[in-house]
Amino acid sequence: MVNLIRRDVILQKKYLLTYIPFIVFFIIMESHPALTFLVASIFIPFNAFAYDEKAETNILxxxxxxxxxxxIAARYLxxxxxxxxxxxxTSLALLAFGEPFTMKDIAIGNSLxxxxAALTFPLFYILKSGHTFTVVLLSFLILAGIGPQIVIFLAERLTAITDFIARFSVSTLYxxxxxxxxVIYALSWGFTAFIYQRKAF
Incomplete structure (x- = not known):
């Protein structure tokens, strides 16, 4: 299984040359640290899925x-x-550029x-091969663009829920x-394994 995990890095050697510049770009653009941690985490796993879609690696x-x-375990782990x-x-890059960040930023970015991942990994085994990465990429861009506005909109109108949440301490909420x-990630793992077991290649 370790070899399956290493495979993703080996197959993406040329893309990894753009990984650090990719992170630096978000830092220079003064993106929120949580967003920088999010996109940095997405880079390798989703590039691996994109590669596998093109090469039909599942047959191999x-x-x-x-x-x-x-x-499937190799994918999720x-x-x-x-x-x-x-x-x-990302932490080293932020420190090198003198950009402040907190554990809260790391927690938010990686929770997102x-x-x-939990919501999109199953799609790579449900949707028709060749189109899934495009769907996932567009979904990410849309959510990144309008997600914060949706949260603010709901928070302003669902005051009963926000008041209830406000009663808890920050540590409890996190x-x-x-x-x-x-739990959602674990359920997604099980669901994807269930689908993959029954999928014909």
């Missing part, structure tokens, strides 16, 4: 001595591994990444949100 993977559960690496690299995200 299923001919190797790995179970389908292991292939690999995403977490690359997220951790992205945290380190895990949530986005812990609760983290647990919810991890």
């Amino acid at each position: 993977l299923n001919s190797l001595p790995y179970t389908r559960k292991e292939i 690999g995403a977490i591994v690359y997220m951790v690496l992205a945290i380190g690299l 990444f895990l949530l986005f 812990t609760g949100a983290g647990v919810i995200v991890m």
